[in-house]
Structure formats: structure tokens, C-alpha cells
Amino acid sequence: MHYTIALNFEDGVTRFIDCKPNETVLDAAFRNRINLPMDCSDGVCGTCKCRCEGGEYEMGDDYIEDALSEDEAARGQVLTCQMVPASDCVVAVPVPSTLCKTGIARFEARLAAVTPHQDAALEVSFETLSGATPPSFLPGQYVNIGVPGSGQTRAYSFSSAPGAARFGFLIKRVPGGLMSGYLDRAQAGESLEFTGPLGSFYLREVTRPLLMLAGGTGLAPFLSMLEVLAERGCEQPIRLIYGVTRDQDLVLVDRLEAVASRLPGFSFQTCVADPDSAHPRTGYVTGHMTADMLNDGDVDVYLCGPPPMVDAVRRHFDQQGVVPRNFHYEKFTPTQVITVDETAPA
Incomplete structure (x- = not known):
């Protein structure tokens, strides 16, 4: 069976390749004219080390400890010269796409x-x-x-x-x-x-509670994520806070309601920053994050909104003394998008 492998490079470029049965990711990439980092291709040097962020795979035992330690393997690190996918996978490649002789589709x-x-x-x-x-x-x-x-x-x-x-x-x-x-x-x-x-702002494998924070049209990527989760199913609780400036900025709430009807464990709330709003919840998203949503830090947080919102949420976490297990955020202006991942020490 062929599998689809998403290669997400350090510069945010993502290329999708097909991987044949029993084919390593390194070989599949080379067949698709993408030169992933490598020296030996025998599991000895560790040059091809990447991180698998989703999917099932086999590594076998044809590599040495110096190339990939047990601790690294437990954290999802892989050697692409040894990694044989058993499902569709997402692989983070720690170099720019240009160094692998590929580019943007x-x-x-x-x-x-x-x-x-x-x-x-x-x-x-x-x-x-x-x-x-x-x-x-x-x-x-x-x-x-x-x-x-x-x-x-x-x-x-x-x-x-x-x-x-x-x-x-x-x-x-x-x-x-x-x-x-x-x-x-x-x-x-x-x-x-x-x-x-x-971009590196994308849904990872869900292994703990999720907290999604959307500002204005920053709701868009969450609609994509939630559709996927509703289709696949998810056993973890998922909370979304959707904040806007004015009442009329609240759009596509019906889409969220439709997802809530299909995805058990998903709930959302909206808030409006305008203090004169008649909305039942006014203020910013930081005023509506409860302790149970933060789960003592054992939570993956996804945030998409304008820079002031991102900065405010980061300050809120600092003030509360909360360090989310993973914090993925994307801040946008009319002409620029910046994506960042922050991971707490294991």
C-alpha cells in the first residue's frame, strides 16, 4: 500500500510525496527528486535525523545508538534512511527546502x-x-x-x-x-x-487536551483542523475560544455548531472585545481561559490571531505560571504571516 508523506521543511515549505510498500522515507524522497540530508544511508551517521509528528512507522534495528538514541526515538526522532511508514506520516525536516533541491509547489x-x-x-x-x-x-x-x-x-x-x-x-x-x-x-x-x-502551524497528533484560540479571521485554520478531527474522531477534549473586536465580526459560528454536533468532546465559546457589546461574553480571550482549559500545563495550545493577541496570550501564560506542553501559534498582519512552535521540556 502506498502512503503519503508530508515533508515540512525548516522554512515552512511542505512537499507531499508517495512512499511505496517497504520503502524508506529517504528513498521515497529521492525518487520524488527531493534530496533529504544524508551521508551514509546505513543508520550510522545520523545526518538524516528528522522528527515524525504524526503517523505510524517502523524503524527496525539496523542503526546504531550513536545515530539515534533510545531517548531520541521515544521523542519521535527518526532516521529517514531507516524509517518505513505504516500509514500516512508528517515528517519535520530540520533544514530549509532549498538545501534539499526542492521548493514551493x-x-x-x-x-x-x-x-x-x-x-x-x-x-x-x-x-x-x-x-x-x-x-x-x-x-x-x-x-x-x-x-x-x-x-x-x-x-x-x-x-x-x-x-x-x-x-x-x-x-x-x-x-x-x-x-x-x-x-x-x-x-x-x-x-x-x-x-x-x-507554515508550521498545523494540527499534530492529538495525545492530550487541546485549547484553540482564534482571533477574527484567525478562525480559518481551526475550521480546517476541526473538520479533520470530526472526520477522524478524537477522544481528547477540545476547547475553542473565538474572540473578535465587534459583534459583526463573529462569522461562521454555524460552522462551529455543526462541528460540535459531530465531534463529542468539542465545545466553543465566543467573546467580543467591545465593552458596549450586548454579547453575553465581552473582553479578550485571556479573560475567558479557565483553569480546567489549561489543565495544569498538560495541554496543547493552538493560537491564530493578530500580533497583539499573541503577545497578550503569552503574557497571560507567564502571569499564570503555566507552560503548555506544546504552544503552536501563528500571528498575521495584512502582508505577513509568522508561525512559531514552543515545546515544553519533556
Whole structure:
């Protein structure tokens, strides 16, 4: 049986390769014209050491302790020259994609629909070109979308699950914004160019409670993650706090309600920063994080929002003396996306 391996490089570029039965990841990558780091390919030097962040695999015993210690193996470190997948896997490669003689994938798709949500956001969907393969990405990742006629791109996270021929985004409506202006006059069927997927902000294997924190259109990657979790099932509790500035910025709440009906253990709450709001919960997300959500630090936190929100949450954790087991966050501005992973010592 063939498996799909997502190689996520240090610079955030992700490439997907197929791996044949009993084939090592190193050999599969080379067959797909991606030169992963290696020297010996015999499990002796440790040069090909990476980290498996999801999936099942076999390592065998044809490598030496100096190349991969028991402690490293227990933490998910692998030697790609020895790793034989037993399922689809995600492998973090600790070097830039350029050093492996690969780069960002590119594809085209047609605009299918634009649904405005007042002056807050645009829900945008695209369809793959006839005969084209749907874009591959990890739930939570983003792509750069070319704005026709401008020579510029804008970065947006997928709001849909991977593998669908029709995929979507939740885009903040920015007065005078390049992409907002284009979408206001765009016609269905127009072709746009995409580069990606990109970013290290994506759903890892769920082994402990999850706390998701979304700010505004930072809800998009969580919609993708939650669709995947609802499809797969999840035994861990999942909490989401969705914070916005104004009442009208609360969009796609119906999507969250639909996921809650399909995914036992998932719950969410919304809050509005505007103190004059009639919403039952006002203030920022930090004011609605309870002790049980933080679980004494034994929690994986995912956060996507503007830089001030990210900074506020980090300060809150410091003030509470809480160090999440894993803290994955992505902060975005109209022209920049920054993704960071912080892992507590084992």
C-alpha cells in the first residue's frame, strides 16, 4: 500500500510525496527528486535525523545508538534512511527546502464563489481546474494567493479540510485592501495562482487536551483542523475560544455548531472585545481561559490571531505560571504571516 508523506521543511515549505510498500522515507524522497540530508544511508551517521509528528512507522534495528538514541526515538526522532511508514506520516525536516533541491509547489484554481459577511469578512471558495489534483496541505496551513493584475500575493489559511476539489478561505475585509478590492469586483470562473502549502502551524497528533484560540479571521485554520478531527474522531477534549473586536465580526459560528454536533468532546465559546457589546461574553480571550482549559500545563495550545493577541496570550501564560506542553501559534498582519512552535521540556 502506498502512503503519503508530508515533508515540512525548516522554512515552512511542505512537499507531499508517495512512499511505496517497504520503502524508506529517504528513498521515497529521492525518487520524488527531493534530496533529504544524508551521508551514509546505513543508520550510522545520523545526518538524516528528522522528527515524525504524526503517523505510524517502523524503524527496525539496523542503526546504531550513536545515530539515534533510545531517548531520541521515544521523542519521535527518526532516521529517514531507516524509517518505513505504516500509514500516512508528517515528517519535520530540520533544514530549509532549498538545501534539499526542492521548493514551493504552485497550482491554479478558479474562483467559485464569494460570500460577504457584512464589512467583516469574505468567505471565498475555489475549484481545481478540470483534471487537476486537489491541493495537498496539512490542516492549519496557508498558501500565497496571487492578486490578478497586481504582481503581488496575499497569504491566507485554508478554512476547508484537505483533499477536496472545492476549497475555501475566510478573508478579512480590509477597506482599500488589495485582495478585498479585487474580490469585490471578481467574477466566478476567474483563474488565480497559488503557491504553497506553507507554515508550521498545523494540527499534530492529538495525545492530550487541546485549547484553540482564534482571533477574527484567525478562525480559518481551526475550521480546517476541526473538520479533520470530526472526520477522524478524537477522544481528547477540545476547547475553542473565538474572540473578535465587534459583534459583526463573529462569522461562521454555524460552522462551529455543526462541528460540535459531530465531534463529542468539542465545545466553543465566543467573546467580543467591545465593552458596549450586548454579547453575553465581552473582553479578550485571556479573560475567558479557565483553569480546567489549561489543565495544569498538560495541554496543547493552538493560537491564530493578530500580533497583539499573541503577545497578550503569552503574557497571560507567564502571569499564570503555566507552560503548555506544546504552544503552536501563528500571528498575521495584512502582508505577513509568522508561525512559531514552543515545546515544553519533556
